[in-house]
Amino acid sequence: MTGEESRAGSRSVTDVGTLKALAHPLRMRLYRGLCVAERATASQLAEQVDEAVSLVSYHLRKLAAHGLIQEAEAQSEDGRERWWQPASEGVTIRDRDFRDAPERAAAHLAATRLFHDQRAEMYRRYLDERSTWGPEWNAAAPDSESLLRLTPAELDELRRELTALVVKYDEKGRAAQAAGETEGRESVAVHVYGFPFRL
Secondary structure, three states, rough: OOEEOOOOOOEEEEOOHHHHHOOOHHHHHHHHHHHHOOOOEEEHHHHHHHHOHHHHHHHHHHHHHHOOOOOOOOOOOOOOOOOOEEEOOOOOEEHHHHHHHHHHHHHHHHHHHHHHHHHHHHHHHHHHHHHHHHHHHHHHHOOOOOOOOOOHHHHHHHHHHHHHHHHHHHHHHHHHHOOOOOOOOOOOOOOOOOOOOOO
């Protein structure tokens, strides 16, 4: 959904205004919710995030103003409520696009920290609810750490291979769902981090 690697159909975010629009805690939750649901109303999203519909509508309009989401076809006969959908298959936000000025680099760093904090919170929630998922999901959900000795070029190659693998399974899951294979299918978050460190 968001990341450093550009995927087919994803939008590359390179301006600070769009980055700041997305890097708002509630807006990022709404954007993530729309990516999972594919289409939703402000009322549906407000229920998910436990916020007032008017506040959610305001933030959806802000996301739309930056081209991150767009109006979708109404999914019901009641035309009074707007439906929304992501405007692309996700967004790509690269560090290299924000290095040219200190204020741009600071905005990118703040956004990245928000995204990582929200991802960590998603994983903590899964851990808290782990017992409700059952043994099959718990056995299948990976949790590992690998400490490697790599060059920047090798880490970049690993990133590209991992991204390609995630894309392969994303396409496989979407195709199966489109074919009606929904039994046992859930939304799954895959968070991949690779970074240099020194002890």
